[in-house]
Amino acid sequence: MLSVEVAEFYGVKDAALCADFVTFINGMLGFVETNRRECWGQLCVGMINIQTKLKGLQSTHTELETKFETLSHNFDDLSEKYKKSVALTERLHQSNKELKTQVEAFKSQISLGGKTSF
Numbered sequence: 001m002l003s004v005e006v007a008e009f010y011g012v013k014d015a016a017l018c019a020d021f022v023t024f025i026n027g028m029l030g031f032v033e034t035n036r037r038e039c040w041g042q043l044c045v046g047m048i049n050i051q052t053k054l055k056g057l058q059s060t061h062t063e064l065e066t067k068f069e070t071l072s073h074n075f076d077d078l079s080e081k082y083k084k085s086v087a088l089t090e091r092l093h094q095s096n097k098e099l100k101t102q103v104e105a106f107k108s109q110i111s112l113g114g115k116t117s118f
Contacts, residue, residue, distance in 0.1 A: 001029070001041065002025045004022050005020065006048055009047075009051045010047065031052055
């Protein structure tokens with residue numbers, strides 16, 4: 001049997017028209033042979049299954065969107081931390097390079113002065 005919920009789901013939006021349509025269709029089923037009525041029942045069950053699966057997919061989609069937003073935010077945070085870390089590492093490398101230059105200059109000054117204790 002056709003239900004109002006199924007008819008609404010498949011596009012019959014006017015509530016009064018929908019109720020009248022469902023009553024008419026279900027009433028007409030009283031005049032058809034058993035095999036046709038059973039086929040109609042199977043069709044309605046199939047439509048209900050599609051409706052149920054679609055609602056489940058919509059729910060899953062909403063959950064995945066929420067997870068995506070969370071992961072996207074986390075990615076942005078980690079990306080910013082990574083950029084800061086790279087900048088800090090570059091500054092440390094530059095400082096090390098400058099210190100090595102100073103040490104080498106100091107070594108050469110000492111060796112020119114006659115001391116070679118390094």
